[in-house]
Amino acid sequence: MWANDYSNKQMMKETGLSKNSVCDWLTTTREVCQNYCHNQDMLGGPGRYIEMDEFSICKRKYNRGRQRIGASQWVFGGVERGHGGLSFAFRVADRKKKTLLRLIKRELQIDVEMVDGIFKLK
Known part of the structure; x- marks a missing residue:
């Protein structure tokens, strides 16, 4: 739902969760994506293009x-x-x-x- 750009109201309706729960899940999802992006291996090195x-x-x-x-x-x-x-x-x-x-x-x-x-x- 987050990746498909659902609104908070749409997520609440689809999942039956409260507004606070939806906001918490969205925050957690963003943090997971940020951590993944910031902790990736660096590109390059000898013999790599x-x-x-x-x-x-x-x-x-x-x-x-x-x-x-x-x-x-x-x-x-x-x-x-x-x-x-x-x-x-x-x-x-x-x-x-x-x-x-x-x-x-x-x-x-x-x-x-x-x-x-x-x-x-x-």
Whole structure:
């Protein structure tokens, strides 16, 4: 229900639980997801390859035509080839070098530098 974006009232009706119980379960679910995300193994290391990219999520007007510039959210993410397919994805306010390098250094077990708009691994 939480993943399907049910409202609290819908959850109360479906489960027969009180408002406080539903709120407690939602809080617990969020905490479990946060702990999972924060305690994942770091990506990278010797002999491992990571594909990284940034992309924009936006709503198209009437589901067609060009993207609307103002109403988009940038996401930066990556996936490790093989080794269980570990991955990461983060919302980012901008695609500046400083922002992306901070995320890369925090999430990956490698040294990274930016060269001509391309990430170069040391």
